[in-house]
Amino acid sequence: MKNYKSIFILLFGVLFTNILLAQDVEPPDWRTNGLPGLTFQIWEFEMDINPAPPTYQSNVYGSSSCDVYSGEFTNNLPNPDSGNPTPVSGWYFPTEDNALVLTVPNDPAERDSKIIRIQITSSKAPADTSVGTTPPATLISNTYNMSWQHSTAPWYTYVKDYLIQPNPDSETIAINFPANTIVEEVVIDTWCLPEANVIFLVYLICYFLRRK
Numbered sequence: 338m339k340n341y342k343s344i345f346i347l348l349f350g351v352l353f354t355n356i357l358l359a360q361d362v363e364p365p366d367w368r369t370n371g372l373p374g375l376t377f378q379i380w381e382f383e384m385d386i387n388p389a390p391p392t393y394q395s396n397v398y399g400s401s402s403c404d405v406y407s408g409e410f411t412n413n414l415p416n417p418d419s420g421n422p423t424p425v426s427g428w429y430f431p432t433e434d435n436a437l438v439l440t441v442p443n444d445p446a447e448r449d450s451k452i453i454r455i456q457i458t459s460s461k462a463p464a465d466t467s468v469g470t471t472p473p474a475t476l477i478s479n480t481y482n483m484s485w486q487h488s489t490a491p492w493y494t495y496v497k498d499y500l501i502q503p504n505p506d507s508e509t510i511a512i513n514f515p516a517n518t519i520v521e522e523v524v525i526d527t528w529c530l531p532e533a534n535v536i537f538l539v540y541l542i543c544y545f546l547r548r549k
């Protein structure tokens with residue numbers, strides 16, 4: 338019994354540490370609203386496994402995955418958390434002919450809208466991010482955050498919000514990078530809005546008030 342308890346504490350510690358270290362710098366306001374239709378997943382890319390399983394996921398609709406094309410697994414990278422000496426890992430893309438292709442299972446029921454937030458921590462800005470879906474996804478916000486940045490390493494977190502109306506059964510998120518880019522982490526939140534018109538209006542009002 339004691340051994341089980343030790344193993345549980347160890348596993349919980351590893352998981353909790355990973356979440357704490359994550360470059361989840363701009364979590365959407367709606368992640369923790371407790372409403373149906375939410376999913377959340379983090380890829381820290383800690384192992385040389387392709388497709389890459391998420392380091393953490395909260396998704397009742399299925400298992401998320403990430404296919405890596407033309408990438409080389411790499412570790413001993415400077416930790417993005419300023420002052421943290423523990424090296425981290427990720428994927429290095431030596432040529433521009435590359436992609437991360439993410440599959441995130443979502444609410445299959447018909448909803449008015451879906452919002453997707455993508456946070457990408459990498460050494461260069463993504464060359465192209467596409468959310469392949471029918472109906473097409475609209476990019477509604479595209480920013481970056483470097484407030485947490487390591488003092489000597491070139492990490493940035495690029496934050497993109499997409500809106501799809503009505504929600505599709507599924508979508509494929511493909512991210513392409515310039516040559517010589519290292520990708521440290523990807524975080525994806527999705528929300529299929531159950532009462533789209535009212536909740537989404539509230540979300541948009543809060544969003545634009547915060548930006549002003």
Ligand SMILES: [Ca+2]
Pocket residue numbers: 358359360381417425458521522
């Ligand atoms: Ca990270």
Ligand SMILES: [Ca+2]
Pocket residue numbers: 380381382383425426427520521522
């Ligand atoms: Ca990483």
